[in-house]
Amino acid sequence: MSSTLDLEHTLATLRPILWQALEQLRQFSHHVRELTVQDKGGDPVTIADEAIDAFLRHALQVHFPPTQFGYLTEETYTPRQPLPQPYQWIIDPLDGTSDFLQQTGEYAIHVALVHDHRPCLAAVVWPEQEVIYTAIAGAGAYRETRQGATRLRVQPPPEGQPLRVVLSRSHAGERLQAFLSTLGPVQQIPMGSMGCKTVSICQGEADLYISLSGRSAPKDWDLAAPDLIMQEAGGAFTYANGELPHYSCADVHHWLPLVVGHPTVSRWVGDRLQAFLQENQGYSGK
Known part of the structure; x- marks a missing residue:
């Protein structure tokens, strides 16, 4: 692996994997009441968390082998020294499990690539909205749908409103x-x-x-x-x-x-x- 990773190519590789994960998690959401819920340190965990975690890790490792890329995920984490690889994937396969179970629609998949302890590439997948939000360090953030992408820009709060x-x-x-x-x-x-x-x-x-x-x-x-x-x-x-x-x-x-x-x-x-x-x-x- 070269010392400088092509982040545009990395995101292009990641994007179809994210769409597959979105579809898989939505399928689980249709059967929430059938899922067994376990307690993990006070937070709920379901087979959906574990299945999406396994899918993302296996799909990414085809392109980004663990000999060169570290993997830090919520479902596989154990306390240890920092990962030695120069780039690390940090993954939350189901952020907002409680909301997923309550069917509020406000749950997401988080995937970030970290280098020198800061994210250089990121994606937040909102399955219920069928939207993927992506960013590359220095290249902006985007809201992506199946129809195309639009640039995200944070605006100051409207004056005179709470x-x-x-x-x-x-x-x-x-x-x-x-x-x-x-x-x-x-x-x-x-x-x-x-x-x-x-x-x-x-x-x-x-x-x-x-x-x-x-x-x-x-x-x-x-x-x-x-x-x-x-x-x-x-x-x-x-x-x-x-x-x-x-x-x-x-x-x-x-x-x-x-x-x-x-x-x-x-x-x-x-x-x-x-x-x-x-x-x-x-x-x-x-």
């Missing part, structure tokens, strides 16, 4: 609610998958997402793909202190508070969030 905040149905807590109350008029929009939240901001359907870790924290496979898509759409996907997340490190957890949105919003929200957490003695880095 700030539209997407938040988790299952992980929004009292601390986040207390902080949101300091931002003035806010419209809260409950939503499932992190990928769905991120692209809703990219498409102008929401303005802001905030993650405050508690007993748990988002992991690499939750964030890596949405991160690059937001950044390449002209948005900000950073910790509250303005730093970019890094991936495929020793710890896959992201404990620092996360702020996602248009840069003009994320900067002042990040500053206010840090001050809020310090004032409430809730900011310790984790």
Whole structure:
């Protein structure tokens, strides 16, 4: 493998695999009530998670052998040292399993290719919308349907309207609610998958997402793909202190508070969030 990977060719190779995964996951969605649900550290796991994970890994390894590409997936992860390969695929085969089971339609597939601890290629697949969102570092982000692709560009919030905040149905807590109350008029929009939240901001359907870790924290496979898509759409996907997340490190957890949105919003929200957490003695880095 050359030291510089052809990312356009890599995405062209990945694209039909993603469409196949989309169709497979939609087939599972038609039989949700027949799926056995297991508990994995407090999160639900089904045969759909495992089947899509296996499909993606096997399909990708035909073109990107594990001797040269690392594979970090939610369903196969075990704590270990960072993968040694120069490029690593980070995969969440079903982000938003709870929403998948509740049939809200807000679940997604995340696939990111990471180099030097930052994503260089990413895809978020929204099966119920039959849309694939893609990004290559330095080349923009796109919304792809079977009819074609359109460029994504994050817009600042409309003036004079409440700030539209997407938040988790299952992980929004009292601390986040207390902080949101300091931002003035806010419209809260409950939503499932992190990928769905991120692209809703990219498409102008929401303005802001905030993650405050508690007993748990988002992991690499939750964030890596949405991160690059937001950044390449002209948005900000950073910790509250303005730093970019890094991936495929020793710890896959992201404990620092996360702020996602248009840069003009994320900067002042990040500053206010840090001050809020310090004032409430809730900011310790984790």
